Amino acid sequence: MSADNQLQFTVERHPNPTPADKIAAALVDPAFGRVFTDHMVTIRWTEGRGWHDAKVEARRPFQIDPACAVLHYAQEIFEGMKAYRGADGKISLFRPQENARRFRASAARMSMADLPEADFLRAVEALVDIDRDWIPGGDGSLYLRPFMFATETFLGVRAAAEYVFCVIACPVGPYFKGGKSAVTVWVSDQYTRAAPGGTGAAKCGGNYAASLIAQTEASQKGCDQVVFLDAAEHRWIEELGGMNVFFVMDDGSLQTPPLSGTILPGITRASIIELARREGLKVAETPYAFDAWQADAKSGRVRETFACGTAAVVTAIGNVRHAGGEFAIGDGGEGEVTRRIRSLLTGIQRGKEPDTFGWVHHIA
Numbered sequence: 001m002s003a004d005n006q007l008q009f010t011v012e013r014h015p016n017p018t019p020a021d022k023i024a025a026a027l028v029d030p031a032f033g034r035v036f037t038d039h040m041v042t043i044r045w046t047e048g049r050g051w052h053d054a055k056v057e058a059r060r061p062f063q064i065d066p067a068c069a070v071l072h073y074a075q076e077i078f079e080g081m082k083a084y085r086g087a088d089g090k091i092s093l094f095r096p097q098e099n100a101r102r103f104r105a106s107a108a109r110m111s112m113a114d115l116p117e118a119d120f121l122r123a124v125e126a127l128v129d130i131d132r133d134w135i136p137g138g139d140g141s142l143y144l145r146p147f148m149f150a151t152e153t154f155l156g157v158r159a160a161a162e163y164v165f166c167v168i169a170c171p172v173g174p175y176f177k178g179g180k181s182a183v184t185v186w187v188s189d190q191y192t193r194a195a196p197g198g199t200g201a202a203k204c205g206g207n208y209a210a211s212l213i214a215q216t217e218a219s220q221k222g223c224d225q226v227v228f229l230d231a232a233e234h235r236w237i238e239e240l241g242g243m244n245v246f247f248v249m250d251d252g253s254l255q256t257p258p259l260s261g262t263i264l265p266g267i268t269r270a271s272i273i274e275l276a277r278r279e280g281l282k283v284a285e286t287p288y289a290f291d292a293w294q295a296d297a298k299s300g301r302v303r304e305t306f307a308c309g310t311a312a313v314v315t316a317i318g319n320v321r322h323a324g325g326e327f328a329i330g331d332g333g334e335g336e337v338t339r340r341i342r343s344l345l346t347g348i349q350r351g352k353e354p355d356t357f358g359w360v361h362h363i364a
């Protein structure tokens with residue numbers, strides 16, 4: 001470590017980087033999470049030594065022992081963020097400090113090593129910088145996946161004494177195939193995602209492992225995503241598998257479930273709350289029951305519903321399927337408020353709208 005206490009990254013460029021014409025071909029309509037850039041960043045942590053061996057290098061497989069702790073007890077956390085190429089050619093990240101802060105919170109909940117926010121940011125910036133040719137223009141972006149897992153070779157049950165932090169990246173287009181204007185969701189009456197006192201507010205792989213059965217059920221019912229209700233009463237709407245949810249009421253106000261500890265505190269969610277209030281809309285963080293949603297969709301009290309997150313941005317929910325039937329929100333398409341919020345948010349992210357909140361972080 002240097003005197004200013006910052007990690008120094010060694011940089012070893014890929015010996016045979018992907019040629020420009022292959023990159024260009026890969027950036028045409030990439031499927032989400034299948035095409036990766038040439039490099040990765042890794043930092044290791046060992047008890048007694050702290051963070052060390054910060055590296056930017058060619059993307060390659062990890063070598064891990066069969067007794068590697070993460071394979072047995074699932075100490076793993078991640079983040080999801082995007083790098084954008086603005087209309088002016090400038091490269092930017094959206095509120096990356098918030099990802100760095102949430103990553104520390106997730107690590108704390110999972111008893112994992114604490115990565116300083118400055119090091120998280122520098123790792124992400126280093127990858128975006130070296131793989132900048134992979135950032136699509138237009139509506140695409142470079143999805144960044146920082147993550148950390150327990151690497152200690154040990155089968156005992158306790159917090160591991162060794163971790164690897166890593167960042168990889170993939171160019172992405174729209175999350176839902178064909179850029180659908182509204183999705184259909186399945187409300188799971190059987191499975192829940194997070195219980196009080198559990199890990200619902202941490203961005204850990206385990207939450208996703210537990211939610212996949214409900215996502216499979218949703219697909220079998222012809223739905224794009226699953227909506228989870230609370231674990232205690234199976235009554236209150238919490239969020240989707242990987243997205244928060246907002247309701248637009250007939251008085252023009254917005255409503256979203258409160259951060260009760262069982263919901264992932266989305267950065268998109270927080271940004272929409274601030275943005276909507278700036279636009280003069282009322283936003284309430286208040287519990288909303290599934291029964292009420294159904295009744296309000298029928299009476300017209302709920303006009304629109306949308307899901308939000310980094311991957312899917314802002315996506316209208318047009319139809320809702322559940323064990324007792326199905327109902328539509330509004331006319332089943334994308335509503336006016338949803339469209340306006342998406343346009344404001346993506347406008348800020350891509351440098352087309354003024355960044356009045358100072359959310360855009362440019363990369364030199």
Ligand SMILES: *Cc1c(COP(=O)(O)O)cnc(C)c1O
Pocket residue numbers: 080203239240241242243244264265266267268269308309310311
């Ligand atoms: C990542 C995630 C979100 C969205 O968070 P953003 O910071 O907006 O990307 C919502 N719910 C879950 C379960 C998530 O994992």
